[in-house]
Amino acid sequence: MFNFSDLIIQNVKMKKSHVVVGIDPDINRIPLFYLKEAESLYGVSSQGAAHALLEFGKTVINTVKDYVAVVKLQSAYFEVYGAYGVATFWELVSHAKNEGLIVIADAKRGDIGPTSRAYSESFFGDKTNKWRDSNPTVDALTINPYLGKDSIDPFYNSAISLKKGLFILVKTSNDSSEDLQDKQLKSQLTVSETIAEWVNNYACDSIGENGYSLIGAVVGATHTKDILKFRKLMPNSIFLLPGYGAQGGKGENITNAFNPDGYGALISASRSIIYSYNKVEIKTEHQIKKCITDAVRNMNNDINDALLRENKLKWKAEALNSRH
Amino acid sequence: MFNFSDLIIQNVKMKKSHVVVGIDPDINRIPLFYLKEAESLYGVSSQGAAHALLEFGKTVINTVKDYVAVVKLQSAYFEVYGAYGVATFWELVSHAKNEGLIVIADAKRGDIGPTSRAYSESFFGDKTNKWRDSNPTVDALTINPYLGKDSIDPFYNSAISLKKGLFILVKTSNDSSEDLQDKQLKSQLTVSETIAEWVNNYACDSIGENGYSLIGAVVGATHTKDILKFRKLMPNSIFLLPGYGAQGGKGENITNAFNPDGYGALISASRSIIYSYNKVEIKTEHQIKKCITDAVRNMNNDINDALLRENKLKWKAEALNSRH
Numbered sequence: 323m324f325n326f327s328d329l330i331i332q333n334v335k336m337k338k339s340h341v342v343v344g345i346d347p348d349i350n351r352i353p354l355f356y357l358k359e360a361e362s363l364y365g366v367s368s369q370g371a372a373h374a375l376l377e378f379g380k381t382v383i384n385t386v387k388d389y390v391a392v393v394k395l396q397s398a399y400f401e402v403y404g405a406y407g408v409a410t411f412w413e414l415v416s417h418a419k420n421e422g423l424i425v426i427a428d429a430k431r432g433d434i435g436p437t438s439r440a441y442s443e444s445f446f447g448d449k450t451n452k453w454r455d456s457n458p459t460v461d462a463l464t465i466n467p468y469l470g471k472d473s474i475d476p477f478y479n480s481a482i483s484l485k486k487g488l489f490i491l492v493k494t495s496n497d498s499s500e501d502l503q504d505k506q507l508k509s510q511l512t513v514s515e516t517i518a519e520w521v522n523n524y525a526c527d528s529i530g531e532n533g534y535s536l537i538g539a540v541v542g543a544t545h546t547k548d549i550l551k552f553r554k555l556m557p558n559s560i561f562l563l564p565g566y567g568a569q570g571g572k573g574e575n576i577t578n579a580f581n582p583d584g585y586g587a588l589i590s591a592s593r594s595i596i597y598s599y600n601k602v603e604i605k606t607e608h609q610i611k612k613c614i615t616d617a618v619r620n621m622n623n624d625i626n627d628a629l630l631r632e633n634k635l636k637w638k639a640e641a642l643n644s645r646h
Numbered sequence: 647m648f649n650f651s652d653l654i655i656q657n658v659k660m661k662k663s664h665v666v667v668g669i670d671p672d673i674n675r676i677p678l679f680y681l682k683e684a685e686s687l688y689g690v691s692s693q694g695a696a697h698a699l700l701e702f703g704k705t706v707i708n709t710v711k712d713y714v715a716v717v718k719l720q721s722a723y724f725e726v727y728g729a730y731g732v733a734t735f736w737e738l739v740s741h742a743k744n745e746g747l748i749v750i751a752d753a754k755r756g757d758i759g760p761t762s763r764a765y766s767e768s769f770f771g772d773k774t775n776k777w778r779d780s781n782p783t784v785d786a787l788t789i790n791p792y793l794g795k796d797s798i799d800p801f802y803n804s805a806i807s808l809k810k811g812l813f814i815l816v817k818t819s820n821d822s823s824e825d826l827q828d829k830q831l832k833s834q835l836t837v838s839e840t841i842a843e844w845v846n847n848y849a850c851d852s853i854g855e856n857g858y859s860l861i862g863a864v865v866g867a868t869h870t871k872d873i874l875k876f877r878k879l880m881p882n883s884i885f886l887l888p889g890y891g892a893q894g895g896k897g898e899n900i901t902n903a904f905n906p907d908g909y910g911a912l913i914s915a916s917r918s919i920i921y922s923y924n925k926v927e928i929k930t931e932h933q934i935k936k937c938i939t940d941a942v943r944n945m946n947n948d949i950n951d952a953l954l955r956e957n958k959l960k961w962k963a964e965a966l967n968s969r970h
Contacts, residue, residue, distance in 0.1 A: 507830065
């Protein structure tokens with residue numbers, strides 16, 4: 323049955339890109355002219371900040387939409403500005419979806435069962451709740467597994483019925499992910515390998531048309547040596563690999579995240595793309611768009627070239643064939 | 647130096663109550679007359695739902711404020727209604743603080759360093775960000791430790807400088823907390839015991855006037871046999887124990903969470919208090935208030951009686967002394 327992973331593969335093929343652009347807008351790093359405009363409209367206020375984030379986010383989306391299939395919005399940067407920030411988050415979700423992009427909410431939620439149901443409803447909606455009217459929904463959500471399987475189930479059940487996707491945190495990109503995730507259990511597995519086994523059990527019960535599940539895994543692009551291990555533990559899951567770029571991940575190091583079919587991984591970068599103009603004094607939207615376009619195309623080429631070298635690039639191989 | 651734990655102890659003494667009321671408002675369980683009023687004002691919509699949650703939440707706060715020192719707002723139930731819901735969350739935070747209550751945001755956040763900083767700013771504010779103007783802040787936040795210590799540090803640093811508190815998830819109240827948290831490591835410690843050691847290391851560096859740290863721990867009231875173990879592992883942390891009531895926790899089973907000084911634990915209940923009227927058809931605010939008052943007083947008496955039996959009740963002992 324067609325599920326979230328099939329939607330991913332369909333769109334990745336169409337855009338010829340495994341890249342995900344992360345939208346993590348920090349008021350201290352976005353171009354100054356967005357702030358000046360916002361200040362003139364709403365003053366230096368949460369409402370003003372939320373407006374600046376909205377306009378900047380739209381620019382990013384409008385720029386990257388031809389080069390990527392998926393964007394990932396980091397909830398934290400919007401929550402800073404309270405209800406105004408959250409309104410911007412959902413406006414950008416709608417904008418990205420209207421532009422044909424798949425949207426992942428990077429919110430890393432996880433709680434006891436009834437509360438996880440409420441979080442699932444927050445991000446995926448719930449057809450039985452007539453009060454939640456026209457709020458948009460995201461296509462996928464990142465999930466923290468610390469509370470165990472009964473905290474994943476409500477998200478998983480909603481994802482099945484509403485055709486959504488999940489990315490469970492298995493091995494995160496940050497340095498101190500080792501503090502807990504690399505700890506070895508008596509069973510010989512590490513904590514993150516244990517979570518990988520959970521993910522695989524869920525995945526085996528929810529395989530789509532292309533052989534992948536709606537339940538994916540977050541595996542940091544920074545942990546090169548572990549990627550192949552996790553690929554083997556979760557053969558049917560799409561990996562979301564954050565940490566490319568600003569956190570140090572590179573294309574040549576993450577090809578093991580892909581299956582021999584050339585699919586199964588989405589490589590995410592945020593700061594190295596959306597702040598690629600380096601200076602907040604940059605003057606025009608045209609200049610910003612050029613910097614972001616260059617950054618996202620370079621990243622895409624870096625990954626596609628690395629995959630080509632390993633004979634894992636689906637579309638260039640097809641392009642070569644068509645020349646015969 | 648006076649810190650968040652001192653604020654807790656000061657207010658617990660004043661209210662003679664270790665009870666925390668959790669505000670987890672579910673549209674399917676709040677009294678119908680709130681929904682009717684909201685529908686007449688805003689229609690069946692997210693705005694309407696957020697209004698109903700606001701009015702219901704105010705009733706709960708106004709009712710429990712004389713019997714508890716602390717309320718805990720569960721973010722998920724507000725996020726369901728997008729920006730409207732988040733606006734209600736912050737209005738209730740302000741309302742509770744204006745009524746002299748300490749407010750814990752139960753949001754279980756945790757992310758890589760820069761993102762944790764953004765979450766910390768979302769809940770605690772940041773004096774260096776002039777754009778976040780008049781947004782209120784909470785007094786404390788629950789934190790998920792899956793991403794390791796570099797994800798806790800931004801919250802901890804803010805908590806020190808802004809006099810806030812943290813409750814790290816150590817052992818959660820849900821059944822499948824055992825899936826990961828009870829797993830035994832090669833070091834012989836379980837995962838949750840390992841997190842308890844982290845908490846204690848942070849705590850030893852941030853002790854307040856009453857001997858407690860600003861960094862506390864979530865330990866489910868449902869895991870009676872583990873409570874004493876965690877008390878010994880984290881002698882200087884205030885425990886937040888969810889799971890009393892609806893999830894099965896009882897006063898007599900949680901006295902081990904308290905230190906011999908009679909402090910060090912906050913017992914939280916949500917559904918058993920805020921839905922204590924049982925029927926959504928309940929007609930008047932007066933009736934609701936009576937049910938909630940009875941429920942919270944019974945809970946407080948249950949806990950105080952259990953502490954008295956173990957000679958751990960500070961204020962009744964004082965009251966007895968004053969009769970001599």
